[in-house]
Amino acid sequence: MKLTAYLRSVAAKFFHRSQTRDEMEEELRSHIQHRADDLERSGLRRAEAERRARIEFGGHERFKEESQEAMGGNGIETFVQDVRFTLRVLRKSPGFTVAAVVTLALGIGANAVVFGVLNALILRPLNVPQAESLWGTSYGNGADKHRLPILSQLLRFARS
């Protein structure tokens, strides 16, 4: 089935992604260990050497992100990250969020109303010649109802 095949490919992609990420983590760790080995040989204690190596390596997170991008586009992941970031920022400033939501709501509402009126009046008038001479009819009320066939009633109406 097509859907299951698709889901499987998405899952495989995610799995592969986390695998390459683990591999990258391991590689960066290995780098820091090698650097620490060198520092240790120059006379530092192991703990201090490792600390120094980590500091020297610098913005771990930044390079990780850059590396992931270099390894191959990650559309879904970036999108999820962006959405999370958005929500976090919005939660941090509720005043701004409320103002933005209200502005959007009023704006969309007003637009919908104006468009609705214009659409009915100007953009899509009734599709008949002389639409203004068109009348609506309804027949009978109370006891009168359904006594005459529609056609005769219409004829009578036309004569009057």
Place this chain on the structure above:
Amino acid sequence: MSGQAQLLPGTLDLLILKAVSLGPLHGYGILLRIGQISDRALLIEQGALYPALFRLVRQGLLKATWGTSDNNRRAKFYELTALGRKRLQEETDGWNRLATAIASALSARSEEV
């Protein structure tokens, strides 16, 4: 530090290809090799190396395999592919042409103009 040159954009890739062409190396080894062959004139920020490495692997210029380093640690070793060797040659030629042209332009004297 004086005596150290700023890396021009694009030169990091070339230096990596060159360092690896002298024998398979892991990431940290590549940094050491670049420092060594440039007489410590070119130092590269440690973390900046990896995005470049992954990019080169993705372009098919480098090949990576896990192995054991001299320090008896697991490490990922990089080596040139055939495509990488070709690219290194091209980039080296291009760089030499550019460097010669710039050098001759900068050494021009007023009486030669």
